[in-house]
Amino acid sequence: MILDNLREIENNLPKNVTLVAVSKTKPNSDIMTAYNGGQRIFGENKVQELVAKHEELPKDIEWHMIGHLQTNKVKYIAPFVSLIHAVDSLKLLKEINKQALKHSRTIDVLLQFHIAEESSKFGLNKSEAEELLRSEVFLNTKNIRIVGVMGMATFTDNEKQVRKEFRLLKSHFDDLKTTHFNNDHFKIISMGMSGDYKLAIAEGSNMVRIGSTIFGSR
Numbered sequence: 538m539i540l541d542n543l544r545e546i547e548n549n550l551p552k553n554v555t556l557v558a559v560s561k562t563k564p565n566s567d568i569m570t571a572y573n574g575g576q577r578i579f580g581e582n583k584v585q586e587l588v589a590k591h592e593e594l595p596k597d598i599e600w601h602m603i604g605h606l607q608t609n610k611v612k613y614i615a616p617f618v619s620l621i622h623a624v625d626s627l628k629l630l631k632e633i634n635k636q637a638l639k640h641s642r643t644i645d646v647l648l649q650f651h652i653a654e655e656s657s658k659f660g661l662n663k664s665e666a667e668e669l670l671r672s673e674v675f676l677n678t679k680n681i682r683i684v685g686v687m688g689m690a691t692f693t694d695n696e697k698q699v700r701k702e703f704r705l706l707k708s709h710f711d712d713l714k715t716t717h718f719n720n721d722h723f724k725i726i727s728m729g730m731s732g733d734y735k736l737a738i739a740e741g742s743n744m745v746r747i748g749s750t751i752f753g754s755r
C-alpha cells in the first residue's frame with residue numbers, strides 16, 4: 538500500500554516539487570518501505586521521535602523537522618537535521634545558530650508564516666518577519682541559512698479560502714526574495730499537505746509535506 542501511494546503521488550508531482558514524506562507516529566518498518574522505494578526525505582514533528590528514528594534508520598535519510606520547535610530542544614537535532622521548517626522567532630533562530638556553530642554546521646531553515654484563518658500561536662506575519670530580518674541579532678547569525686518559507690492553510694474544504702492563503706504565502710516569498718534574499722539559496726516554498734497539496738502546487742508550492750496519503754491515517 539505505502540509504495541503504491543508513494544508512486545501515485547510521485548507520478549502527480551511536477552518535477553520541481555520536492556516530496557517530504559511525513560512519517561510522524563509511524564513505525565520504522567513503514568519508513569523503510571518508503572525508503573526501499575527510493576524516498577529519502579522524511580518529516581517529523583516531535584524532537585524525541587525524530588532523534589530516535591535518525592539513530593535507528595539509514596544515515597542517508599534527510600530528516601526535516603516540520604513541527605513547532607522549542608528552543609531548549611534544538612540541541613538534540615542540531616547534529617543531523619537537514620531542514621527546519623517552522624522557524625517563527627528570533628529567539629529560535631538564535632538558538633539554532635548557536636547549536637549549528639557548536640557542530641560546525643550551517644543549518645537550513647524556513648520562516649513559518651501564519652496564513653490560516655484559524656488562530657494559532659505559531660507563525661509570523663509579514664511585519665514581524667521584516668522586523669526579525671532587520672534585527673542585529675539576525676544579521677550576526679552566521680550558521681543559519683534561510684532558504685525559504687513555510688505555511689499551513691486553514692483546515693477547510695473551502696477551496697477559494699485555501700487558495701487565497703497559499704497565494705499570500707507565495708507573495709511573502711516573492712517579496713522577501715526581492716527585498717532580503719536575492720540569492721540562489723532562497724528558493725523553497727513549503728506548503729501543501731495530504732488534503733490540499735494539489736491546490737498548493739497550483740499556487741506555487743515547490744515542497745509538499747504529505748503524511749496520511751502515503752502512510753495511512755494516524
Ligand SMILES: *Cc1c(COP(=O)(O)O)cnc(C)c1O
Pocket residue numbers: 559561582603604729730731732746747748749750
Ligand atoms: C502532520 C503534518 C503534515 C502532514 O499531514 P497529512 O495531512 O498527514 O499529510 C504536514 N505538515 C505538518 C506541519 C504536519 O504536522
